[in-house]
Amino acid sequence: MENKSDDALKRQITMLTRKLERCEQSRRLIEAAKDHYDLVYRSSIDKLDAQKSLLDIKNNELDLARLELLAKNKELQIVSTTDGLTQIYNRRKIIEIFNAEYLRVKRYGTVFSVIILDVDRFKLVNDNFGHQAGDQVLFDLAQLMKNNIRITEHIGRWGGEEFFIVLPNTSEKDGYLLAERLRLKIAAYNFQVPKNITCSFGIADYKEDGSNEQQIIKRADTALYEAKKHRNCSCIFNKCILATT
Structure with a gap:
């Protein structure tokens, strides 16, 4: 009777041990996946930040180009309406x-x-x-x-x-x-x-x-x-x- 009880207890322990092992394995897989996704997330954030910085630079370049164009247009307008010798209207x-x-x-x-x-x-x-x-x-x-x-x-x-x-x-x-x-x-x-x-x-x-x-x-x-x-x-x-x- 005792042998049967011992065997049953051993089987339960074995099953629990296996479950614990599977849980630990799952935990490790989850931790590994979490680390992987954290790495992917950080990499994506870094890429987005880099793209944002590049976009800011391009926008600044566009603003400068727009200001230069406005200045050139104004200069052209002045030249086209001004007498070159007297600097009054032509x-x-x-x-x-x-x-x-x-x-x-x-x-x-x-x-x-x-x-x-x-x-x-x-x-x-x-x-x-x-x-x-x-x-x-x-x-x-x-x-x-x-x-x-x-x-x-x-x-x-x-x-x-x-x-x-x-x-x-x-x-x-x-x-x-x-x-x-x-x-x-x-x-x-x-x-x-x-x-x-x-x-x-x-x-x-x-x-x-x-x-x-x-x-x-x-x-x-x-x-x-x-x-x-x-x-x-x-x-x-x-x-x-x-x-x-």
Whole structure:
């Protein structure tokens, strides 16, 4: 009887031992799998971090490229709208501004004026002092006028020694007053070589008579032609006023 009990107990012990061995084996397999998956997880995290760092670098490169492109576009825009010699608006840009102002005035029924001005006897400057001196005169003149008009007013080089000014919300009378201020400042300014120059001004404004853009420019040009007969003079279209100083 005891032998049977002992045998049964031994078998139970053997079975328990085997179960323990299997459990230990399973535990080891689980630990090994856990270690493996921890290693895979850490490796994946490291790869993701590396990819994120690379992506951040690429995004920074893209941001820099975008900023460079914006700067280049701005530089190109400035170059495309600026007269290379005088560093004010070129003819294409000042015409664009003039056309936009014309359409605004047509729509809202307001007023604006334009001035065309020309350097008197400019050929003599080039002949007597050379083209480099002439170029310097045009640059200094452009900057002098640019610095003496309001921020809402626009000046551009019309061609050669002629300049074009667009004056929003300005009647021909007020345009004439500005032309006179500019004329006097120019006449008093020391251009070094030559020391003094003068300019003639033609002024015209928008009139509600169906005039188109070209007719307004033609009126200002006609006024300038009258002013050039006397030189150092400001003329409103069909009204020429001689300089007194």
